Amino acid sequence: MIKNFLTFKIFILIIAFCLIQFFSTNSYGVDPEEILQNQKLELRARNISKNIRCMICQNQSIDESSAPLAKDLRILIRNKITEGNSDKEIYKFLTDRYGDFILLKPPFKLSTLALWLLPFVFLLIGIFIVFWHNKKSKKI
Amino acid sequence: MKKQFLIFPSVLFLSILLIFLYLLIIDRNPTELPSTLLNKKVPKFESESLFKEKKFVSSDVFGEKIKLVNFFATWCKPCRDEHSYVKRFSNQEGIEVIGINYKDNSQKTISWLKELGNPYSNIAVDKNGRIAIDWGVYGIPETFVVNSKGIIKYRHVGPITKKIYKKINLIISEIE
Amino acid sequence: MAPYLGNFLLWLSLFFAISQFFVSKKNKKSKFITISVIGLLISSLFSFFLLMYSHVVSDFSVLNVFQNSHTTKPLLYKISGTWGNHEGSMLLWILVLTIFNYFIFKLYNEKNSIFVSKALETQAFITIGFILFTVFTSNPFETINFAQADGLGFNPILQDPALAIHPPLLYIGYVGFSAAFSISIAVLTLENNEKISWSSYMKPFVVAAWTFLTIGIAFGSVWAYYELGWGGWWFWDPVENASLMPWLLGTALLHSLITVDKKKSLQSWVLLLSILAFLLSVLGTFLVRSGILTSVHTFALDPSRGIYILAFTAILGGYSLILFGLKSKKYFNNNYFSFFSKEGSILINNILMVVVCSSIFLGTIYPLLVEAFTNNKISVGEPYYNSTVVPIMIPAILIMGIGPILSWGKGDMLKTFKKIFPSILLTLIITLFIFLFYQSYSLIGVVGVVLAIWIISNNTIILFQKRSNLSNGMIVAHLGIGLLILGITGSSVWQEEKIIQMKVNNEAKIKEYNIVFKKINEIKGPNYFALQGDFFVYDKNKNIITNLQPENRFYPVTNSFTTEVSIHTNLLRDLYIVLGEGNLNDGWIVRIYYNPLVVWIWIGALTIFLGGLISMNNNLKKLKYSS
Numbered sequence: 001m002i003k004n005f006l007t008f009k010i011f012i013l014i015i016a017f018c019l020i021q022f023f024s025t026n027s028y029g030v031d032p033e034e035i036l037q038n039q040k041l042e043l044r045a046r047n048i049s050k051n052i053r054c055m056i057c058q059n060q061s062i063d064e065s066s067a068p069l070a071k072d073l074r075i076l077i078r079n080k081i082t083e084g085n086s087d088k089e090i091y092k093f094l095t096d097r098y099g100d101f102i103l104l105k106p107p108f109k110l111s112t113l114a115l116w117l118l119p120f121v122f123l124l125i126g127i128f129i130v131f132w133h134n135k136k137s138k139k140i
Numbered sequence: 141m142k143k144q145f146l147i148f149p150s151v152l153f154l155s156i157l158l159i160f161l162y163l164l165i166i167d168r169n170p171t172e173l174p175s176t177l178l179n180k181k182v183p184k185f186e187s188e189s190l191f192k193e194k195k196f197v198s199s200d201v202f203g204e205k206i207k208l209v210n211f212f213a214t215w216c217k218p219c220r221d222e223h224s225y226v227k228r229f230s231n232q233e234g235i236e237v238i239g240i241n242y243k244d245n246s247q248k249t250i251s252w253l254k255e256l257g258n259p260y261s262n263i264a265v266d267k268n269g270r271i272a273i274d275w276g277v278y279g280i281p282e283t284f285v286v287n288s289k290g291i292i293k294y295r296h297v298g299p300i301t302k303k304i305y306k307k308i309n310l311i312i313s314e315i316e
Numbered sequence: 317m318a319p320y321l322g323n324f325l326l327w328l329s330l331f332f333a334i335s336q337f338f339v340s341k342k343n344k345k346s347k348f349i350t351i352s353v354i355g356l357l358i359s360s361l362f363s364f365f366l367l368m369y370s371h372v373v374s375d376f377s378v379l380n381v382f383q384n385s386h387t388t389k390p391l392l393y394k395i396s397g398t399w400g401n402h403e404g405s406m407l408l409w410i411l412v413l414t415i416f417n418y419f420i421f422k423l424y425n426e427k428n429s430i431f432v433s434k435a436l437e438t439q440a441f442i443t444i445g446f447i448l449f450t451v452f453t454s455n456p457f458e459t460i461n462f463a464q465a466d467g468l469g470f471n472p473i474l475q476d477p478a479l480a481i482h483p484p485l486l487y488i489g490y491v492g493f494s495a496a497f498s499i500s501i502a503v504l505t506l507e508n509n510e511k512i513s514w515s516s517y518m519k520p521f522v523v524a525a526w527t528f529l530t531i532g533i534a535f536g537s538v539w540a541y542y543e544l545g546w547g548g549w550w551f552w553d554p555v556e557n558a559s560l561m562p563w564l565l566g567t568a569l570l571h572s573l574i575t576v577d578k579k580k581s582l583q584s585w586v587l588l589l590s591i592l593a594f595l596l597s598v599l600g601t602f603l604v605r606s607g608i609l610t611s612v613h614t615f616a617l618d619p620s621r622g623i624y625i626l627a628f629t630a631i632l633g634g635y636s637l638i639l640f641g642l643k644s645k646k647y648f649n650n651n652y653f654s655f656f657s658k659e660g661s662i663l664i665n666n667i668l669m670v671v672v673c674s675s676i677f678l679g680t681i682y683p684l685l686v687e688a689f690t691n692n693k694i695s696v697g698e699p700y701y702n703s704t705v706v707p708i709m710i711p712a713i714l715i716m717g718i719g720p721i722l723s724w725g726k727g728d729m730l731k732t733f734k735k736i737f738p739s740i741l742l743t744l745i746i747t748l749f750i751f752l753f754y755q756s757y758s759l760i761g762v763v764g765v766v767l768a769i770w771i772i773s774n775n776t777i778i779l780f781q782k783r784s785n786l787s788n789g790m791i792v793a794h795l796g797i798g799l800l801i802l803g804i805t806g807s808s809v810w811q812e813e814k815i816i817q818m819k820v821n822n823e824a825k826i827k828e829y830n831i832v833f834k835k836i837n838e839i840k841g842p843n844y845f846a847l848q849g850d851f852f853v854y855d856k857n858k859n860i861i862t863n864l865q866p867e868n869r870f871y872p873v874t875n876s877f878t879t880e881v882s883i884h885t886n887l888l889r890d891l892y893i894v895l896g897e898g899n900l901n902d903g904w905i906v907r908i909y910y911n912p913l914v915v916w917i918w919i920g921a922l923t924i925f926l927g928g929l930i931s932m933n934n935n936l937k938k939l940k941y942s943s
Binding site: 051115119123130 | 546668
């Protein structure tokens with residue numbers, strides 16, 4: 001019993017420690033000359049880019065693609081970041097011109113409500129089925 | 141209740157197939173994107189004009205008659221292929237064709253147009269591609285139809301083919 | 317000569333399929349049905365070989381060979397070129413259908429002739445559908461009249477050993493589910509089959525299908541990893557999803573078949589699953605070939621083909637699902653089992669697999685739905701699947717550790733905890749070690765590593781305990797999943813990348829490695845020219861590790877460029893280097909990736925495959941003894 005409890009405490013401590021240490025690894029820039037000096041801003045640029053679809057590639061983000069349009073958009077995003085625009089404003093700028101298609105993470109809208117909610121609904125239905133089956137079969 | 145529940149999978153399945161059937165039957169290009177600028181005003185921009193001394197100012201250019209806007213470049217082969225159709229449009233009464241030279245060398249463009257003929261009443265130079273981004277252009281050549289009030293009515297991505305030529309003419313006849 | 321014979325044999329196979337369909341209605345293992353089954357197999361086999369022959373000898377009078385081949389293609393790719401195009405791949409589908417058809421036929425014994433005949437009737441119907449589609453819309457034996465000196469060549473990216481074997485493995489998977497489907501239909505249609513242990517018939521097919529689907533998907537991913545140039549191996553591309561969905565349902569089916577076998581529980585559920593698994597396989601075929609969406613994977617776009625497959629899927633799906641709706645009631649039973657039991661954990665696994673599959677299905681078709689109902693187009697990319705699929709997989713993996721050791725009916729919690737305690741301890745200790753050593757934490761990384769070690773330690777301990785009541789195949793396959801998760805976590809969470817401009821003799825540092833750009837070479841291959849970079853990799857002690865040689869290739873025949881990545885692999889990480897654009901004066905853009913633990917993805921997949929093979933072997937033995 002004592003052994004179990006000690007292990008449990010250590011376990012909790014480790015998890016807490018890991019959670020505190022939560023940070024992602026460094027990533028270096030895309031094209032050498034595009035990289036912003038400010039690391040924080042560059043990270044923002046990378047994260048936004050990873051969510052923007054390369055329109056002329058197949059299923060790639062502009063962060064990964066070597067296409068010219070991808071590069072232009074990467075530079076545009078970095079310019080807008082350094083000019084002080086928020087992530088939201090930058091996304092709006094892009095979707096105003098290219099539509100929601102350019103976002104790899106589908107937006108939260110009325111038309112995508114089903115898309116985002118249904119997986120949870122499926123999960124709930126699944127859990128319900130497990131309980132229902134259990135209840136029903138217990139009676140017998 | 142149970143029977144209805146059991147029929148549900150087949151109903152769901154067949155409805156999904158019907159939607160697929162619908163998508164197959166309509167005339168659609170899976171790679172083409174609908175423009176977000178449809179029925180909106182032309183994006184405001186200013187740039188150098190290729191031939192004219194005066195700057196190309198969008199508010200001066202759009203809003204008089206029906207204009208076609210053609211994004212093109214000398215290094216783009218499909219642009220060359222569609223050029224005869226662009227010329228045909230420029231010869232039509234009542235419409236003008238505006239060219240936007242995308243990420244190109246101006247000298248090369250001038251020779252290219254000399255060789256193939258210049259259908260454009262005015263050409264804006266888009267050296268860094270920002271004008272194209274403002275128009276939501278992603279693959280040149282792209283052609284837009286703008287009505288006499290400066291509202292974008294149609295966009296086609298890719299070279300103009302016989303089919304598209306007819307389609308654009310149809311659209312032009314329907315708008316003002 | 318060859319194409320005409322091949323075409324004749326294709327029509328002959330149609331004849332045999334139709335005859336099998338009608339003769340099977342006689343409900344016995346007659347001479348006629350034997351002739352139909354064997355005839356179907358042989359005619360489709362030879363038809364396939366004749367297409368392959370045409371490719372190998374570069375017979376350009378055959379349209380299919382002309383469009384997809386070239387005299388300079390290496391022999392291996394001439395062979396694999398047979399199925400590397402739409403029409404040829406349909407011929408492969410048909411061949412595998414006839415092979416599985418034969419195995420269904422082999423199930424015949426004195427007691428089950430009505431049952432097996434019904435299954436053969438269904439299988440014949442499916443085969444007829446595919447052959448009709450092939451001969452009328454996608455005939456590979458079409459000839460052209462004018463003599464051609466050479467073919468139109470073949471996409472150089474596809475000239476690859478992993479990609480060559482990828483389709484046959486996948487098709488064994490998809491078609492294997494057709495056999496399970498046919499067996500389900502037989503169960504649902506026939507009234508009097510209490511004595512038939514149909515689940516023991518279904519099992520070997522499901523295990524075979526699942527096993528080969530696993531390795532087929534893995535080959536596709538490993539190809540994407542070393543071919544596409546940015547270290548990714550899964551893109552949630554619609555066609556990739558189309559292979560993953562049957563796999564998920566297959567996993568569920570694999571597990572619930574056990575409860576049917578042992579406890580006669582979840583029977584109607586299993587019948588539904590096997591129908592859905594095959595329907596998704598056929599629907600996947602539709603997605604790839606119909607032109608409804610584009611992807612790197614899609615074959616030529618042709619809506620008329622799409623309409624045919626859609627109609628065929630509708631018939632199969634409508635019939636099977638309505639049949640299920642009407643007839644499955646008698647397979648409902650209410651055997652009680654608690655959550656905390658083997659059946660309970662299997663049911664939970666099934667639910668989670670189906671939820672994940674439904675989410676992936678939703679994400680894949682949602683853009684099409686939006687397009688159909690609004691004027692808008694949206695994308696559903698990786699972020700969506702990461703938010704929906706990954707969280708659900710976590711409990712599934714956790715349960716995977718406990719499920720196998722739970723007892724049937726009702727498990728004893730204390731007893732189970734005692735059994736599992738060594739694994740929990742081992743997991744914690746090893747995880748602690750890893751993070752002390754590796755010093756880089758992120759929440760999802762920790763979760764991934766804990767899950768991986770949990771599964772690996774569980775199954776290694778079980779292996780050492782040599783429990784005779786647990787199937788070895790299962791243990792090995794589960795172990796493989798643990799290794800797979802380790803690889804997935806490492807490569808996704810801790811990948812590092814460096815992109816710099818390098819001239820000859822420049823150096824770059826990544827992690828503890830020093831990479832020197834020694835030389836640039838011009839080389840010539842069998843059907844390409846290439847610019848090759850010579851990069852020497854040194855560790856922190858200045859010892860040379862390897863010489864990486866990425867290339868940029870030009871294939872004159874198709875006028876296309878490819879980049880060939882160069883990779884150095886060890887158990888801890890991959891060093892992955894790509895040569896970008898450049899020239900002698902300015903230097904080249906070089907992309908260097910440090911991908912931790914990637915190799916464990918492939919080792920894991922192979923281990924799963926091995927587990928599947930062991931299980932197949934055991935199932936076949938059992939089947940022989942029971943009949």
